[in-house]
Amino acid sequence: MADENEEQQEQQADGGAKKKKLLLFGGLGAGVIIIIAVVVWLFTGDGYTTAKATDSSNSSNVVEADTSEAPQVGNALYVGMPRPFVFIVPGDARERTVQIKVQLMVRGEDNEELTKRHIPLIEGTLHQVFSSSTAEELKTANGKEKLRELALRELQSALTKVAGKGLVEQVLFTSMVMQ
Structure with missing residues (x-):
């Protein structure tokens, strides 16, 4: 059992x-x-x-x-920056850290290659423009749009001096974080 x-x-x-x-x-x-x-x-x-x-x-x-x-309408290409831009901006009560990921819209494969060749110049120019902003500007949609337009103007100016033409048609913020 x-x-x-x-x-x-x-x-x-x-x-x-x-x-x-x-x-x-x-x-x-x-x-x-x-x-x-x-x-x-x-x-x-x-x-x-x-x-x-x-x-x-x-x-x-x-x-x-x-x-x-x-440039034709259908040949837009996008060049991504190799790393996000991280910088500190002054704010009302304290400084804030901002991270922006950027893509550049160009027209045609030739402009894409030239843009890729000038990435260090582009990164330096964009970092200078971004770090000159303030937290109050980046809090509003209007402020972000103005920053994007200023970045485009400065970028086209710098690229025209070096490459002979602006190359970049739009600066696009694909991500923006402010802490």
């Missing part, structure tokens, strides 16, 4: 361990499947959007290529 009870307890313990292992592997398997599905969805979504944008820009280039040598 005692031997039978011990055997039943061992079988129940083995069955419980097997159930735990089965649940663990099942949960891990489901988690992996979910992660794979999300990754595939993200890559598929981005590929579709990029392909669609490329197709529409190519069709507009074909139409406008014969009309003039001015």
Whole structure:
């Protein structure tokens, strides 16, 4: 009798361990499947959007290529700064630390390459412009817009002196954090 009870307890313990292992592997398997599905969805979504944008820009280039040598609407390219700009600005009660991530919009692959070649000049100019602002200016949408316009003017001026043309059409703030 005692031997039978011990055997039943061992079988129940083995069955419980097997159930735990089965649940663990099942949960891990489901988690992996979910992660794979999300990754595939993200890559598929981005590929579709990029392909669609490329197709529409190519069709507009074909139409406008014969009309003039001015930059076409569909050939905007974006040059990202290699690192965010971090600087300190004066505020009412205390100084504040600001971080701004910037992308530059240029027209054409030639301007993109020239812009990439002049990244140190661009970074220096933008850092000088950004650090001359105040926390009060950066708190308002109007102040941010003025800073963006000032950055564009200064950047085009500096690039014109070095490269012979402004190269950059827009300065875009992709992220701004103030602490």
